[in-house]
Each structure stands twice: as C-alpha cells, then as structure tokens.
Amino acid sequence: MRDDAAILRPDPGTDLVLSADAVVAGIHFPAETPPDTIARRAMRVNLSDLAAKGARPRGYTLVLQLPEIVDESWLSAFAGGLAAEQDEFAVTLLGGDTTCTPGPLAITINMIGQVSKNKMIKRSGAHEDDDVFVTGCIGDAMLGLACAMGRLTFDDPADAAVLESRFYHPDPRMNVGPALIGLASASADVSDGLIADLGHICVASGFAADIVEELVPLSATARSLTKDDLSLRTALLTGGDDYEIVFTAPVSARKAVSIVAVETGVPITRIGRISKRNREGPAVAVRNAAGDIVEVGHGGYRHFGNGVAG
Amino acid sequence: MRDDAAILRPDPGTDLVLSADAVVAGIHFPAETPPDTIARRAMRVNLSDLAAKGARPRGYTLVLQLPEIVDESWLSAFAGGLAAEQDEFAVTLLGGDTTCTPGPLAITINMIGQVSKNKMIKRSGAHEDDDVFVTGCIGDAMLGLACAMGRLTFDDPADAAVLESRFYHPDPRMNVGPALIGLASASADVSDGLIADLGHICVASGFAADIVEELVPLSATARSLTKDDLSLRTALLTGGDDYEIVFTAPVSARKAVSIVAVETGVPITRIGRISKRNREGPAVAVRNAAGDIVEVGHGGYRHFGNGVAG
Numbered sequence: 001m002r003d004d005a006a007i008l009r010p011d012p013g014t015d016l017v018l019s020a021d022a023v024v025a026g027i028h029f030p031a032e033t034p035p036d037t038i039a040r041r042a043m044r045v046n047l048s049d050l051a052a053k054g055a056r057p058r059g060y061t062l063v064l065q066l067p068e069i070v071d072e073s074w075l076s077a078f079a080g081g082l083a084a085e086q087d088e089f090a091v092t093l094l095g096g097d098t099t100c101t102p103g104p105l106a107i108t109i110n111m112i113g114q115v116s117k118n119k120m121i122k123r124s125g126a127h128e129d130d131d132v133f134v135t136g137c138i139g140d141a142m143l144g145l146a147c148a149m150g151r152l153t154f155d156d157p158a159d160a161a162v163l164e165s166r167f168y169h170p171d172p173r174m175n176v177g178p179a180l181i182g183l184a185s186a187s188a189d190v191s192d193g194l195i196a197d198l199g200h201i202c203v204a205s206g207f208a209a210d211i212v213e214e215l216v217p218l219s220a221t222a223r224s225l226t227k228d229d230l231s232l233r234t235a236l237l238t239g240g241d242d243y244e245i246v247f248t249a250p251v252s253a254r255k256a257v258s259i260v261a262v263e264t265g266v267p268i269t270r271i272g273r274i275s276k277r278n279r280e281g282p283a284v285a286v287r288n289a290a291g292d293i294v295e296v297g298h299g300g301y302r303h304f305g306n307g308v309a310g
Numbered sequence: 311m312r313d314d315a316a317i318l319r320p321d322p323g324t325d326l327v328l329s330a331d332a333v334v335a336g337i338h339f340p341a342e343t344p345p346d347t348i349a350r351r352a353m354r355v356n357l358s359d360l361a362a363k364g365a366r367p368r369g370y371t372l373v374l375q376l377p378e379i380v381d382e383s384w385l386s387a388f389a390g391g392l393a394a395e396q397d398e399f400a401v402t403l404l405g406g407d408t409t410c411t412p413g414p415l416a417i418t419i420n421m422i423g424q425v426s427k428n429k430m431i432k433r434s435g436a437h438e439d440d441d442v443f444v445t446g447c448i449g450d451a452m453l454g455l456a457c458a459m460g461r462l463t464f465d466d467p468a469d470a471a472v473l474e475s476r477f478y479h480p481d482p483r484m485n486v487g488p489a490l491i492g493l494a495s496a497s498a499d500v501s502d503g504l505i506a507d508l509g510h511i512c513v514a515s516g517f518a519a520d521i522v523e524e525l526v527p528l529s530a531t532a533r534s535l536t537k538d539d540l541s542l543r544t545a546l547l548t549g550g551d552d553y554e555i556v557f558t559a560p561v562s563a564r565k566a567v568s569i570v571a572v573e574t575g576v577p578i579t580r581i582g583r584i585s586k587r588n589r590e591g592p593a594v595a596v597r598n599a600a601g602d603i604v605e606v607g608h609g610g611y612r613h614f615g616n617g618v619a620g
Contacts, residue, residue, distance in 0.1 A: 003363070003430075003432050003433050003434070003514070004329060004359050004362060004363065004433065004498055004499065005327045005328060005329040005359055005360060005363045005365070005423075005430070006327070006328045006329075007325045007326070007327055007328075007430055008318070008320075008325065008326035008327070008328055008422075009320070009325050009326070009427075010318075010319070010320065010326075015317045015318065015319050016317070016318035016319070016320075016326065017315045017316070017317055017318070018315060018316045018317075018318055018371060018404060018405065018420075018422070019314060019315040019316075019405065020371035020372075020373050020405050020406050020407050020418075020420065021373070021407045022373045022375060022407050022409050022418065023409075024375060024409055024410075024411050024413075026412065027409060027410060027411065027412075028409070049314050049315055050315060052314060053313070053314065053315045055315070061328060061330035061420055062330075063330050063331070063332045063373075063418045065332060065334060065413075065416055094328060095328065095329065095330055096330050097330050097331045097332050097418075099332050099333075099334055099337060099338070100334075100337065101334050101337065101413055101414065101416065102336065102337075102413060102414060103334075103375075103411055103412065103413010103414050103416070104411065104412060104413050106375055106411065106413070106416060108330075108332065108373045108407075108418040110328075110330065110371055110420045112318075112328070113315075117319075120313075120315070120317055122313050123313050123314065124313070188314055189314065204313070
C-alpha cells in the first residue's frame with residue numbers, strides 16, 4: 001500500500017522539475033476515447049512539458065475524478081495504458097487520489113523530472129535576433145481531431161488514421177529537450193498552439209517574434225490539404241495539441257541544433273526570429289513569403305468542441 | 311509569468327515530500343461554499359497530509375477545473391483565500407493549470423514539503439504493543455457538516471458555528487508532525503475517518519489495533535450531543551474530515567509525546583494499542599469500557615451527501 005505522501009530525492013547535481021496538467025473528457029479529448037488511449041495521452045502530454053524544459057522524467061502523481069459510468073474493465077484498461085507508458089518512459093507512480101464526480105472524467109497529472117542543476121530551459125531566456133525553431137511538424141493533431149469528430153474525411157481511411165494517431169498518441173520529444181541544454185535560450189512545448197506557445201516565450205522574455213508561414217513544417221498530408229486553403233494553413237498554427245518543442249537559440253548555435261536533429265532523428269526547422277517588442281498587437285507576427293503580416297485567429301487554448309476547420 | 315514547470319531543490323540534508331489530493335464541489339464540500347473558504351480548506355487539507363509525515367510545507371501546484379458559473383469576482387475571492395494560506399503557512403504557488411469543465415468545480419493540489427533525510431514518518435512503521443495516539447478531538451467536522459446541511463441544529467447558533475468552522479476551516483497540525491520525528495513509528499492524517507486512517511496504518515504495518523471508545527477525545531459539544539446517543543458517538547469515529555494526526559509510538563516514548571503536546575499546545579490523547587493481526591475482520595477494533603467490541607459502520611471515505619447522523 002502506498003503512503004499518503006511520496007519522497008522525492010534529486011540525484012546529485014540535479015534539480016527536480018515539476019509540471020501539472022489536467023485533461024477533462026469532452027474538453028481535451030472526445031468522451032468516447034478508449035481508456036488506455038486516454039491514459040497514454042494524459043501521460044504523454046505531461047511528459048512533453050518536461051521535455052521542453054530539458055528534463056528527464058522520473059515519476060508522477062495521478063488524481064482521477066471518475067464518473068459513475070467507469071467500471072472495473074474501464075479501470076483495468078486505463079491502468080494498462082499507464083503501465084505501458086511507465087515502461088516506455090521509465091517513470092513510476094508516486095501517489096495520487098481518486099474521487100468520484102457527477103461531472104466528466106478528469107485526469108490530473110503532476111510529472112516530476114530532473115535536469116542538471118541550474119540548466120532548466122525557461123520560457124524567459126529568448127534574446128533579440130535569436131532564431132526560432134520547432135521540432136517535427138505542426139497541425140496534424142488538429143486535423144486528426146477533425147477526423148475523429150467526423151469533420152474531415154479522406155478517401156483512404158489510412159490517411160485519417162495517421163492524423164488521428166497524432167492527436168491521440170503524441171510523441172513527446174524526450175530526447176530533443178535534454179539535448180538542447182546549453183543551446184536553446186528559451187523553450188516551451190506546443191500544447192496551446194504554435195503561435196500561443198511561442199507567444200508565451202515572447203511575453204516571458206520581453207520580446208516579439210516574426211515567423212514565416214511557409215517555413216512552418218507541415219506533414220505531406222497537411223501540406224496537400226492546405227494547398228488551396230490558405231486560411232486552414234494559418235489555422236494549423238493556432239491548433240494546438242502538437243506536443244512539439246518550440247524554442248529559441250542564438251544564431252551561433254545553428255550548427256549544433258542541426259546536429260541535435262541528426263542525432264535524435266527528429267526534424268528541427270528554423271521558422272523565424274526573435275525581435276524587439278516595438279509594435280502594438282500580438283507578440284508573434286506571422287508573415288507570408290512576401291513579408292506581409294498574415295491575419296491569424298486568436299491563438300491560445302482551443303476547446304475541441306469549437307470549430308475545427310476541415 | 312510562470313514557466314511550464316517549476317524547479318524544486320531540497321535544502322541540504324532533506325528529502326522532498328509530495329502529496330496529491332482533489333476536492334470536488336458537491337462531493338467533498340457543499341457546492342455553495344464561499345470561494346475563499348473553498349480555497350483555504352483545499353490548502354489545509356493538503357497541508358495536513360504533509361504534517362502527518364513530519365514534513366514542513368514549501369510550495370504547491372494547483373489545478374482548477376472551473377464550471378461556467380465561475381466569474382471574475384469568484385476567482386478573485388478564491389485567489390484571496392489562497393493568498394491568506396500562503397502567508398500563514400509560508401508556501402508558494404509553483405505552477406498549475408486551469409481548464410473549464412461542464413461538471414462541478416474541482417481543485418487538485420499537489421503539496422510539496424521537506425523533511426530531514428530518511429525521516430519521513432510512514433504509515434508502515436507501527437509495531438506490536440505501540441501506543442495509538444490522536445491529536446485534538448474527533449468528530450466535530452462531521453457534526454459541523456451536519457449543521458451546514460441543516461441536519462443538526464442548536465438553540466444557540468454559536469454552537470453550530472464552532473462545529474461548522476471545524477469542517478470548513480480545519481487546523482492542520484503543522485507543528486506536531488515534525489515534532490513527532492524520532493518518536494512516532496507510524497502516522498497518518500485523519501481525513502477518511504479515525505477508524506479508516508488508523509486502519510491504513512495497521513494494514514501498511516501488518517498489525518491490528520484496539521482502541522477504547524471512551525478514550526477517543528471529543529469536544530464538549532460532541533460529548534454532550536452523544537451522551538444519550540451511543541451510535542452517534544461511534545459514528546464520529548468514522549466521520550472523517552478531522553485533519554488531526556493519528557500516530558503510533560513505542561511505550562517508551564510516552565513522556566516525550568506528552569512534552570510535544572505541551573510544547574505545541576495541541577492535546578494528544580492515547581486511545582489504544584497496536585496488536586498482532588490474529589483475528590478475522592477489520593484491522594481496527596473499537597472496544598467499550600468493559601472491553602467488548604463495539605459495532606462500527608464501515609469506515610473509510612464518506613460522501614457528504616450520504617446520511618450524516620444528527
């Protein structure tokens with residue numbers, strides 16, 4: 001039997017790092033999502049937070065609010081999903097709490113990791129003229145959710161399945177984050193949307209950013225879908241749920257960043273630059289190839305119930 | 311602006327200790343509870359967990375699920391309640407997350423404290439013949455909730471107010487817990503009910519416990535209410551929400567325990583003894599003055615919606 005509280009002891013020369021995130025059925029994922037998928041996604045979303053800070057995960061606490069509809073078989077499948085992720089990411093369950101609720105299923109995870117002492121990559125370290133990079137590609141999760149909700153269909157169901165998997169089974173960049181220590185000046189994971197999360201970096205750092213829409217990496221499917229729909233392409237930048245890492249780094253680090261991409265096997269793309277905050281309006285400006293500012297919808301957190309283009 | 315993750319660094323010679331608890335409106339407290347009271351109670355419930363482990367609090371993460379009905383003035387009062395407790399208990403907010411929910415308001419707190427290295431008081435350390443002690447008095451919170459729900463009334467409203475305050479504004483025993491390091495063999499806070507929480511200690515330690523009902527400390531009001539209602543007196547032992555500390559200690563520590571009571575100003579009462587687990591049935595036996603076993607309802611967690619005697 002677990003105790004009421006868990007002991008945490010950082011390894012010598014490290015700091016512990018703590019993130020906290022909640023996901024609610026019907027808000028953050030469709031209520032009919034299978035329990036093992038819910039568990040795995042909740043873990044991965046929280047692991048991504050640590051990765052962006054350069055930390056390696058160690059353990060987590062889990063607080064569950066369970067509606068009456070949850071039964072033994074649901075719980076067993078949910079626990080199986082957790083166990084799979086614990087194995088894959090070498091994290092242990094440190095404690096938690098379970099209550100019933102008349103509301104929707106909700107899962108709160110506090111993920112604890114560790115990072116070399118004083119080396120956590122903060123949001124607040126970006127400097128003028130730093131490059132802006134992003135890992136992987138942006139927008140597939142938003143499109144995958146649209147598929148899951150029947151708002152976007154493909155002739156070949158395999159195309160939809162790939163996108164849906166990007167929503168349900170994000171791939172937190174656990175190897176990239178720690179490799180960026182000493183290179184990245186600021187970092188965040190892309191959960192609220194590329195524009196919003198880069199915006200957090202800008203606000204925390206006291207700067208602005210310009211990104212070039214054409215440089216934002218899209219998957220082949222996303223590129224083909226948005227070829228004739230420029231507003232959808234822009235929408236992908238605010239979509240969220242990508243769980244990629246957006247980070248800034250001085251120009252002098254370009255070569256080292258490209259080596260990180262090669263060594264981790266994760267594409268890293270330069271998409272823009274940090275600038276002085278000397279204009280009105282949002283901290284992040286999106287520009288087209290001609291250098292004109294592209295209008296984007298409000299970035300930031302988006303309920304999946306709200307309109308997903310498609 | 312806060313970062314996505316917080317750094318935790320234990321002071322030299324200490325371990326960090328982490329607890330996690332959720333409270334849901336309508337389950338753990340009446341939905342109409344004022345926001346500052348909700349905030350303060352949620353903090354105190356989590357602080358109590360740490361106190362029972364011998365730890366001193368440092369900080370916390372806060373995850374809020376807010377229904378639509380919550381507005382600016384609610385949030386402002388809630389934040390005021392948090393701020394008051396942060397000051398009183400010298401803890402800082404380390405991070406968190408806020409989401410909306412179609413369900414009830416829910417608050418998840420992970421409280422982080424620290425304790426001298428390897429000194430956390432566990433549930434699992436009780437030994438045969440250890441004494442069982444409890445701080446303060448038991449049952450007022452359950453009676454206070456009954457008052458708040460209109461199931462129990464007094465001629466003098468001040469009597470009800472005192473009991474209600476024991477439910478809404480528990481007094482976590484922050485000074486007692488650390489003073490018990492080196493004395494207590496096992497410890498837990500009384501959240502689920504005296505019988506249930508002592509039962510957790512017994513199960514984790516592999517022993518049983520006998521407690522003497524007449525020795526369990528009651529307030530004057532509770533004593534007068536239960537004078538002619540023995541079943542209510544027994545019910546108080548399973549009521550929960552007391553946020554006292556139940557602990558075990560070897561007989562040789564009796565004098566030192568009494569000194570802790572004097573020095574902290576918190577009453578500590580010896581209520582029973584740890585015994586071999588050589589009988590069927592529940593781990594905790596409640597006996598009357600004649601030594602006969604008293605029937606108790608099932609201990610453990612109790613929704614406030616379920617019948618509260620009164």
